[in-house]
Amino acid sequence: MPRRDHARPLHAQPPNPSNFLPPQPLADRERRLRFGPKSLIAIAIGAGLALAVPVAFGALGPAVGPLQPLSGGVAGAVSGSHEPAPAATPGLVATAEPSSPAPDPTDEITTPDIITPIAPPVASLTGYRWPITQGRISLPFKAIPGGEWFNGTKLWHDGVDMASFCGARVGAAHDGVVLAAGRHFDEQIGWLGDLQPYFHLLDRKHMWNDLPIVVVIDDGNGYRSIYAHFLDVKVRVGQHVKAGQQIGREGRTGHASGCHVHYGLFSPFETKQFGVRADILKRLRLPKHVIARVDPLRVLPGGDVALRTRQIGKAIAVGKAETTAAEANAADARAPGR
Numbered sequence: 509m510p511r512r513d514h515a516r517p518l519h520a521q522p523p524n525p526s527n528f529l530p531p532q533p534l535a536d537r538e539r540r541l542r543f544g545p546k547s548l549i550a551i552a553i554g555a556g557l558a559l560a561v562p563v564a565f566g567a568l569g570p571a572v573g574p575l576q577p578l579s580g581g582v583a584g585a586v587s588g589s590h591e592p593a594p595a596a597t598p599g600l601v602a603t604a605e606p607s608s609p610a611p612d613p614t615d616e617i618t619t620p621d622i623i624t625p626i627a628p629p630v631a632s633l634t635g636y637r638w639p640i641t642q643g644r645i646s647l648p649f650k651a652i653p654g655g656e657w658f659n660g661t662k663l664w665h666d667g668v669d670m671a672s673f674c675g676a677r678v679g680a681a682h683d684g685v686v687l688a689a690g691r692h693f694d695e696q697i698g699w700l701g702d703l704q705p706y707f708h709l710l711d712r713k714h715m716w717n718d719l720p721i722v723v724v725i726d727d728g729n730g731y732r733s734i735y736a737h738f739l740d741v742k743v744r745v746g747q748h749v750k751a752g753q754q755i756g757r758e759g760r761t762g763h764a765s766g767c768h769v770h771y772g773l774f775s776p777f778e779t780k781q782f783g784v785r786a787d788i789l790k791r792l793r794l795p796k797h798v799i800a801r802v803d804p805l806r807v808l809p810g811g812d813v814a815l816r817t818r819q820i821g822k823a824i825a826v827g828k829a830e831t832t833a834a835e836a837n838a839a840d841a842r843a844p845g846r
């Protein structure tokens with residue numbers, strides 16, 4: 509289990525439409541968007557849909573060994589350069605201006621100062637694959653004694669730990685753009701607050717090398733993937749990657765007890781938060797909150813099988829079979845004469 513995983517609190521930065529903005533400091537992410545009245549209605553509908561899908565915090569499982577604080581926090585959702593986001597960001601997508609008659613100059617349009625994007629429903633996410641293709645789930649996304657995050661009532665492990673062997677190839681779970689690669693990743697992992705006191709502490713006590721090597725990728729769908737504890741990384745900030753493309757090698761940086769990949773998932777547009785364990789806050793001077801994570805097994809093929817059997821290979825096989833069956837059904841449905 510990782511120490512000071514990505515479990516750190518994220519920077520206090522307002523969720524940003526990272527899909528639409530070039531990489532920039534979080535402060536810049538607070539863009540003012542202008543929308544007409546029709547757009548606002550569409551946004552409201554989009555928001556309603558998104559909010560109707562609660563973020564699951566994962567099933568509680570049997571207690572596992574105590575987690576250690578994560579090194580290098582996953583900080584705020586920093587915007588990365590992006591392809592235009594597809595329908596994955598309902599609040600934003602809904603803002604497309606409908607064609608309308610020429611405006612009446614006497615018709616005052618009120619424009620809201622800021623429209624906060626809404627996290628797309630997790631169930632709408634597609635195109636994910638397993639970062640490693642063998643090995644086992646060593647720790648799911650769930651409440652655990654010693655977890656570094658606090659979800660309101662329980663200490664939490666905020667991602668899925670998957671372990672195969674040291675040096676194993678680790679691939680991107682989804683197409684995207686690299687926001688961080690190395691030990692300077694906290695600005696990208698959703699911290700809600702000022703990271704400067706933490707950075708000053710790392711500088712003063714020469715603690716940077718205690719942090720895990722991490723890759724953060726903007727998945728281009730309103731979510732970000734966080735991969736931690738690399739032996740080394742094979743990508744650089746700003747690089748576009750395809751799902752399955754190697755991003756690094758499995759390792760144990762950040763005081764992990766053994767080689768594994770901690771894979772986390774969150775939306776910069778999510779409003780739910782995780783708190784940070786009190787002793788970690790005190791020791792590391794991190795912000796108190798980070799944007800809440802979701803269970804990555806909800807988007808990985810055969811995730812339910814992985815949770816039950818802990819076997820990644822089995823989950824992948826079941827996921828493939830399900831995809832094949834779904835494609836066959838779709839083909840049948842399209843077949844003439846039915």
Ligand SMILES: [Zn+2]
Nearest residue numbers: 510513669770
């Ligand atoms: Zn972990």
